[in-house]
Amino acid sequence: MMHRRDLIGYVIFQFVGGVLGSVLAMIAWGREFWNVRGGLTLPGPGISVLQAFAAETVMTFILIAVILCMLSRHNTVRLTPLIVWILVTFEVLLGASISGASLNPARSFGPAVVTYEWQALWIYFIAPTLGALLAVAAYREKIFGNLELKTAKLFHTASYECIFLHCKECELNRIRLRGP
Numbered sequence: 001m002m003h004r005r006d007l008i009g010y011v012i013f014q015f016v017g018g019v020l021g022s023v024l025a026m027i028a029w030g031r032e033f034w035n036v037r038g039g040l041t042l043p044g045p046g047i048s049v050l051q052a053f054a055a056e057t058v059m060t061f062i063l064i065a066v067i068l069c070m071l072s073r074h075n076t077v078r079l080t081p082l083i084v085w086i087l088v089t090f091e092v093l094l095g096a097s098i099s100g101a102s103l104n105p106a107r108s109f110g111p112a113v114v115t116y117e118w119q120a121l122w123i124y125f126i127a128p129t130l131g132a133l134l135a136v137a138a139y140r141e142k143i144f145g146n147l148e149l150k151t152a153k154l155f156h157t158a159s160y161e162c163i164f165l166h167c168k169e170c171e172l173n174r175i176r177l178r179g180p
Contacts, residue, residue: 014105015110017106018104018108018109018111018113019109019110019114022039022110022111022114023114025038025039026038037117038114038115039110040108040111040112040115041100041101041102041108041111043098043099043120044097044098044099047099051098052099052123053099053126053127054127055101055127056103056123056124056131057128057131057134059091059099059101060127060131060135061132061134061135062091062131062135063084063088063135064132064135065135065139066083067080068136068139068144068149069139069147070084071149072147072149073147088103091103099127100124102124102128104128105124105125105128108121108125109125
């Protein structure tokens with residue numbers, strides 16, 4: 001669980017980052033930015049809205065489920081960034097032609113704002129949110145086994161204060177630093 005102020009800031013800056021990233025891409029790439037429709041996430045040719053919705057829900061479910069499971073074992077916590085990077089790469093490769101592989105409402109919001117194209121944006125707000133909520137529900141119901149979240153941070157260092165409440169990994173680091 002995250003402190004409320006950190007959660008609000010995180011969500012706001014995800015969307016700000018999505019817009020700024022799109023603006024910078026437009027400036028850097030010029031005409032090419034418009035040739036790729038500004039990086040919009042849209043259902044692929046011949047793909048129905050329902051199929052795109054299902055793909056986004058399933059991909060996000062898998063992503064969040066893997067993150068939760070990885071962060072629930074001390075021996076896999078530090079591998080999480082690598083595994084997530086590989087997983088997202090495969091999901092984008094497999095899902096781009098189906099739904100655009102957004103996986104994040106802020107990623108779809110930025111290009112929509114810059115290009116003023118809002119068609120099907122609802123898919124990319126609702127489906128990833130639904131997929132994430134379903135993964136959390138499955139995790140809490142012990143569908144993936146009797147796991148306990150050790151951390152919510154992907155990288156731990158004593159010089160960077162954790163923003164998450166009840167982080168087991170941070171508690172262990174504090175104990176290690178204090179000594180016996």
